[in-house]
C-alpha cells in the first residue's frame with residue numbers, strides 16, 4: 054500500500070488538499086444519502102451534543118466525514134433558508150466538548166497546556182444560540198476553569214449552566230460557570246425562557262459544584278424565572294442529561310415547570326447517553342438527543358405555538374404534523390424530528406447548495422483544523438494495526454474485540470521495574486475505551502480516539518491472592534463505572550470496504566472532503582437504525598443495523614505469574630485511579646480492608662491510560678502499513 058506513511062509535513066497536507074480522490078479503481082464511496090427534505094416548523098432546531106473534540110470529523114469514515122468547517126457552512130445556509138421560509142431557527146449544543154479526539158486532547162500533553170485550548174476556539178466559529186455544560190467539562194479542574202474564563206465568556210448569556218458552579222480562584226467564591234437562565238424573543242417573536250441543566254453528576258473535580266435538580270427547582274431564582282410576569286411562549290431546557298435513562302433529571306424540571314405552567318410547551322435538548330433519541334413527556338413537552346462524536350446532527354421542527362409572527366406552515370418544505378402523543382385529536386403543537394448523518398452529502402443536499410456549499414468562514418475553519426492537526430503531530434505513527442478491533446461488534450472475548458488486545462497490551466507494558474518479580478493483576482474499566490481501533494495506521498490522534506483519558510496506574514502491593522482472585526467478578530457485579538448500558542452503538546465503518554488504508558493526512562481531502570460525494574444508489578450501508586417514541590423513521594439516511602454485544606464494567610490483565618502455573622501467595626493489584634474507590638469497595642466485599650492510604654502510583658504519573666496502547670503498538674506492530 055504505497056503512500057501509507059502515516060506521517061506528513063505541512064506541504065503534504067497542502068498537497069493532499071489539492072489531489073484528486075485516490076480510490077481503488079473498483080472502490081465505491083461507502084455512503085448512501087438522505088431519504089428526503091427536512092421538516093421545517095414555526096421554530097426549528099439544529100442540535101449537537103457529545104462532540105468530544107471530533108471537530109475534524111471521522112477521517113476514516115466517509116459517512117461521518119464532515120468537519121466543523123462543513124458544519125459552519127451548513128448552518129449559515131440553514132439560517133438563510135429559515136429566514137426565507139419565514140420561520141425561526143435556533144442552533145443548540147448540550148455539552149461534552151472534551152475527551153475523545155487528538156484535536157481536543159493533545160494540548161493537555163504540551164507543557165502548561167489544557168485539554169480544549171485549540172478545539173474550543175475552533176468550536177466557537179459556530180454562532181450557537183444556546184449551549185450548556187457536560188460532565189467532561191468538569192472532571193479536570195483546569196478544563197473547568199478554561200471553560201469559565203474563556204468559553205462561557207465568549208458565548209456570554211447563551212451559555213447556560215443553571216446548576217453548575219465553579220470556585221473562582223480570584224476570590225475563592227463559587228460562581229455559576231455560565232448564566233442560570235436566558236429570557237429572549239426570537240426573530241419572529243416567540244418569547245422563550247431557557248435553562249441549562251446538567252444531570253446529578255458527582256465525579257467532578259473539587260473546584261466545581263453541581264446542584265442536584267431536585268434542589269435547583271426549589272431555588273428562588275428558578276421559581277422567579279418560571280413564574281416571571283413576562284410572557285413565556287416556550288420553555289427550552291438544554292441539558293447534558295439523558296432523555297430516557299434513570300440518571301436523567303428532565304422529569305424533575307418538567308414537573309416543576311408544569312406546576313406553574315400546565316400548558317406552555319417545554320422543549321428539552323438532552324445529551325450524555327450518546328444516543329439518537331426522542332422522548333415524549335406530554336402533548337406539549339418532548340426531548341431530543343443527537344448522538345455523539347460529530348456523527349449525528351439532531352433536527353427538530355415544532356409548530357403550533359400561540360405566538361410570534363412566523364409561519365406555522367412554511368411552503369415548499371415538509372411541515373411537522375404529529376402530535377406528541379399519537380392519536381391526540383386537536384393537539385395544538387405538532388412535531389417532527391430527524392437524525393442527520395454528519396457528512397458532506399447530507400449537508401450539501403439539505404442546504405440545497407451543492408455548487409457553492411463552502412462559505413469563507415467554513416473554509417477557513419477547515420484549514421485551521423488541518424493546520425492544527427499537523428502542528429499537534431496528530432498523524433505521528435506508532436504502528437500499523439493488523440486488523441480492526443471493535444468495542445461492541447463482537448463478544449468481548451472474541452479476537453475481533455478490542456478487549457483481548459487491551460489485555461495483551463496491559464500485560465506487556467504495565468511493568469514497574471522495582472516490582473516486576475511480583476505477580477500482578479491489572480484492572481481497567483471498559484468505559485475508558487471510547488472507539489474502535491481501526492486497521493492500518495495507529496497514530497497519535499487514534500490514541501485519543503480509542504483511549505482519551507489520562508488516568509494514572511495506581512496499585513495496592515502484596516494483596517493475598519485468595520482475595521485478589523475474586524476482584525474481577527465483584528467489580529463486574531458492582532456499581533457501573535461505565536456509561537449507561539442502554540446506549541445505542543455503532544461500530545467503525547470503513548470508507549470503502551477494500552481500499553488501502555491511506556495516509557491519515559490524505560484521508561481528509563482525498564476521500565472525506567471531496568467537494569461532492571456521489572450517492573451510492575444500490576443498497577443501504579450499515580449504520581444507525583434508531584427507534585424512538587415516534588417510531589423508526591427518524592434516521593435521515595436509512596441504514597442496515599450493525600451487530601452489538603455488551604461488555605462488562607471492567608476487564609483484567611495478568612503479568613509476572615509463576616511459569617509453572619501455580620497461584621502466587623500475593624499479587625500487586627493495579628488499576629486506573631478512576632476506579633480506585635470501586636476497587637477498594639470490591640476488595641472489602643472479598644474480605645480484606647484497604648483504604649486510599651494503601652494506594653500509590655505503579656507507573657510514573659506521566660504514563661497514563663492514554664499511553665499504554667501507543668507503547669504496545671511501538672513494540673508489537675510494524676511501521677510499514
Ligand SMILES: O=c1ccn([C@@H]2O[C@H](COP(=O)(O)O)[C@@H](O)[C@H]2O)c(=O)[nH]1
Nearest residue numbers: 149188325484485506508534535536631
Ligand atoms: O477519567 C475518566 C472519565 C470518564 N470515563 C468514562 O467516561 C464515561 C462518561 O462519559 P460520557 O461521555 O459523559 O458518557 C464514564 O462513565 C466513564 O466510563 C473514564 O473511563 N475515565
Ligand SMILES: [Zn+2]
Nearest residue numbers: 103149325327
Ligand atoms: Zn459524552
Ligand SMILES: [Zn+2]
Nearest residue numbers: 149187188325
Ligand atoms: Zn457526558
